[in-house]
Amino acid sequence: MQFDRVDQTLLELLQRDGRMSAQALSEVVNLSARATLNRVRRLEEDGLIEGYRAMLHRAALGEHVSVFAEIALKDQRQASVQRFEQAMVACPEVIACYLVSGRYDYLVRLACRDLAHYRDLTNTWIDDVGLGIDKVVTSTELQTVKEFAGFPLMVRDRA
Known part of the structure; x- marks a missing residue:
């Protein structure tokens, strides 16, 4: 386009x-x-604008903790990957999920009431053998320095 x-x-x-x-x-x-x-x-x-949404003020929604989880799956079979991805899409606490390259398969961002909520959620995932999770490594957000505010655009003149 x-x-x-x-x-x-x-x-x-x-x-x-x-x-x-x-x-x-x-x-x-x-x-x-x-x-x-x-x-x-x-x-x-043309599909350049997919939709519109409201940006909510996080602090006004009440206390929560934002956590980044690096998740490695036990295997890469399509059925396993699909089950995991469907679980992430269905989970309201998952606010973003990315398939990534490197030591881990997914980077997942979660918004939870507190760390106990996060721990219970990830323990449930790990105990669910159908999700095929091998390892979860967690980083807790201490402060948001810059939140996603849109993609950078480069000028492409029409032919």
Whole structure:
């Protein structure tokens, strides 16, 4: 997919604030509101914009602990991998799960009430032989220095 500088600006603005009106966007990119809205709709239809969501204030949700777990599986058979991934998708405490290269197979980010909650959750996973977990190595988040706020965009002019 190709996009130009106007598309890039729209994507950058919408990553920062998905609720910006077409009028506000149009003022930045110097197009009419209708032309701007058409561009945004095309970016959505082309799959560059997958959706919109609200960023919640973590502290307002109550106390919790954020934990990163490096998880190694006992084997790499497709059935084992699928069972593990389905369990991660279904678990509300799992807020991100990445298949990675290296010593571990997955990096999982969790939000738990406290460390006891995390321990109980991971003990349940380890005890479930169907998940095939070999090892879990934990790092507890002490402070968020930078949270994900969108992907960097590089200008690709239209042909």
